[in-house]
């Protein structure tokens with residue numbers, strides 16, 4: 001049994017799984033149920049001036065018959081009075097002293113408002129604060145959430161105001177609705193943030209009903225953009241975590257989230273630099289009991305790898321993540337088809353023929369059976385055929401020894417003496 | 429369960445006929461099927477599993493690739509979960525209750541259970557640890573599924589457990605009785621091994637009542653679990669039963685599980701008497717030993733037969749012929765004492781009898797004779813009545829009397845589970861119920877011997893927003 005306990009900027013929890021600030025952490029009843037079920041921490045549903053919500057708030061995007069590939073919402077921050085939330089935070093913390101409770105906060109961008117709310121929530125014994133600079137809808141129209149989270153100066157200033165009075169660690173939650181998240185992450189660090197968390201939801205419209213022509217979701221026939229999350233956003237979130245993790249000036253821990261549905265994504269986020277993960281959509285889809293497998297699966301994984309502590313995973317893959325210009329141009333992989341496993345759907349052939357490099361031939365073997373063969377000398381190793389292949393193990397991508405020494409774009413440019421200003425990063 | 433599909437019978441190599449017929453799911457099938465499950469809350473499939481396996485939980489763990497966790501979830505509720513994955517009549521249990529029966533197709537719960545437990549077997553996983561020793565000793569008499577299940581639970585509670593097993597190996601009918609093409613012996617052996625590794629001592633070749641007296645056990649142990657199952661097939665009570673070529677179905681199946689597969693039935697005519705699962709297993713075994721013609725004779729009709737539908741379908745695929753309303757009345761042999769003919773009489777169904785099934789009675793002047801080389805008797809299993817009386821336990825026709833809640837017998841120190849408490853007229857006995865009863869007996873013993881409360885039970889009172897303990 002590995003040590004699963006987490007320490008993020010001094011905030012401790014028995015395991016690296018926190019519920020993200022969202023409907024699952026709306027009340028003491030829910031958070032206590034979650035802790036009973038085994039969650040390590042909870043970021044309380046964002047506190048602030050209570051708001052009004054609309055009815056019909058969520059929509060999901062399915063994919064090929066699978067429900068909830070992505071999840072979209074137009075819900076705002078908490079709609080419950082601050083006093084009620086504070087009382088329940090206090091009671092929950094008393095009952096679960098070893099679990100992490102983090103208060104998510106969002107107020108108008110003034111020093112007084114930040115000072116006031118930080119003091120009030122710290123009075124009830126939270127373990128840390130998460131400043132919500134991420135909510136992409138509603139609150140942003142009022143100058144809060146993503147609206148302030150998209151302006152590095154505002155991020156820095158508000159972080160500073162919170163830090164002026166905060167006794168507990170301050171996490172800054174960033175919006176992905178920005179071209180380069182490292183700008184706002186750096187601003188948070190400059191403002192004194194103890195950690196950053198990402199990602200909040202991505203601007204989205206889940207769909208349009210093609211019969212009624214109404215948006216999905218709609219409120220009395222009208223829609224507004226929402227925030228997207230769930231399995232579909234994982235690659236976007238993972239990249240943002242990784243970009244921050246490898247950024248030299250962003251030297252604070254990262255709490256990762258966006259599409260974590262099982263222990264596997266948790267491992268991926270942690271390897272890419274996250275100190276623990278937060279979860280919302282997966283819990284909303286299946287209930288709190290999913291934590292059982294998340295904890296046990298992670299524990300079994302660590303045991304299998306011979307790793308003593310989950311903290312040892314943090315950042316292990318970061319150094320493998322670099323710029324395109326540092327990739328070896330002479331490295332080559334090619335597709336190989338195992339005809340004894342292949343079921344002859346010919347999807348690889350048509351994918352390669354129509355949309356890649358025309359190098360999978362449909363042939364007959366000596367007995368007249370259909371076989372497929374890759375002309376390895378023409379294969380560029382794009383992976384497309386293995387991506388569309390429906391059968392496990394029918395296509396292997398194998399290394400092709402071309403005898404050429406490693407050479408990156410940056411090395412090549414340096415070698416041919418091209419102007420150093422032509423770094424490929426600028427044109428990616 | 430996926431319908432069992434016979435792969436046909438080889439007459440050249442009889443041995444292959446006894447290899448497991450169902451291949452199980454491959455990794456991709458398991459991934460697709462496990463992702464199809466809805467992971468219902470308060471799922472009806474859990475209610476329908478006699479051992480209460482948390483089915484959505486173990487299926488979710490397959491989907492996430494946590495196979496060790498999945499196998500642990502299964503085996504913690506059911507100590508013979510690998511066997512049950514293969515032999516449970518799932519369409520009458522978990523799969524029959526799956527909510528997807530109302531919309532698409534039920535989840536292949538048995539096959540997924542097999543996928544996870546097969547992984548644990550292949551990867552030589554040890555899933556449980558013995559509890560801290562509490563100094564108390566329990567004897568388990570009979571190492572079949574009921575006994576193993578009780579022993580496993582008691583060992584986890586911290587008891588010093590000894591299993592007394594009459595046969596050379598434990599596992600009961602899982603090891604010796606259920607045909608190997610549905611349940612290979614290795615599966616049962618792995619389950620025995622999982623129990624043994626919890627420091628449970630298994631004394632094989634030790635028959636209680638013969639090799640060890642019952643008094644010795646009552647004197648030396650704090651508690652006793654009696655899980656001896658049932659005995660061999662009873663006598664038909666007709667002439668010719670001792671002829672050469674007349675077999676007991678249980679012994680017959682056992683011979684195909686332990687020894688090499690012999691060819692004495694190759695090309696022969698075989699008649700099996702009875703229509704329960706044992707009869708079907710004996711008939712398919714005979715067919716797989718190369719018999720040319722295998723007939724089942726049964727004095728009632730298909731409606732009254734107790735064999736499961738999937739067993740019946742499987743026998744049909746092996747070309748077993750069913751002769752309903754046919755009662756054997758005499759087995760005829762030649763001068764050297766070898767079976768040559770079976771004399772039968774046709775039957776008709778009358779009024780329902782005690783167990784609700786219509787009583788058959790002979791049709792006048794309908795006797796006929798068939799040519800046979802072997803007769804296999806499969807009309808149920810006898811009871812260890814003498815032994816049970818010797819132990820001084822109350823019983824009803826050899827079925828040990830127990831308190832339905834605690835499974836305690838008339839001797840407060842003795843608890844009983846499995847086939848030995850299986851009363852007549854409830855259809856077929858099942859491995860999964862034997863396993864559940866073993867758990868229940870262990871829990872009752874634990875309550876009796878270690879009265880301090882175990883896990884404090886907590887629940888949340890939603891109205892008052894307080895926690896109850």
Ligand SMILES: Cc1cc2nc3c(=O)[nH]c(=O)nc-3n(C[C@H](O)[C@H](O)[C@H](O)COP(=O)(O)OP(=O)(O)OC[C@H]3O[C@@H](n4cnc5c(N)ncnc54)[C@H](O)[C@@H]3O)c2cc1C
Nearest residue numbers: 570572573574594600601636656657846847857858859862
């Ligand atoms: C041919 C056949 C096919 C079956 N198929 C299925 C099926 O497909 N699915 C299903 O769910 N169930 C099936 N069953 C039923 C199932 O096998 C039983 O319900 C189950 O094995 C009962 O478990 P048990 O532990 O009570 O008894 P058993 O499995 O009979 O085990 C009893 C054990 O006690 C030992 N023993 C007996 N007397 C003594 C003694 N005096 N001292 C020490 N040890 C003793 C025996 O050697 C044996 O190991 C089948 C049964 C048969 C006979």
Ligand SMILES: Cc1cc2nc3c(=O)[nH]c(=O)nc-3n(C[C@H](O)[C@H](O)[C@H](O)COP(=O)(O)O)c2cc1C
Nearest residue numbers: 020021022046073199200229230258259279280281
């Ligand atoms: C319905 C809903 C409401 C949310 N409300 C908040 C909120 O109040 N404050 C906040 O910081 N994030 C909020 N989020 C964003 C989540 O905390 C989280 O960042 C996002 O859902 C990504 O994680 P996931 O993919 O696991 O869902 C909300 C998300 C959803 C789906």
Ligand code: SF4
Nearest residue numbers: 023055056057058284
């Ligand atoms: S989940 Fe269904 S029942 Fe519950 S609040 Fe939402 S719409 Fe209403």
Ligand code: SF4
Nearest residue numbers: 342343345346348389
């Ligand atoms: S896509 Fe896969 S299965 Fe289909 S033809 Fe190609 S190799 Fe065979």
Ligand code: SF4
Nearest residue numbers: 465466468473526527
């Ligand atoms: S009832 Fe069916 S779908 Fe629901 S949890 Fe059980 S197996 Fe899965």
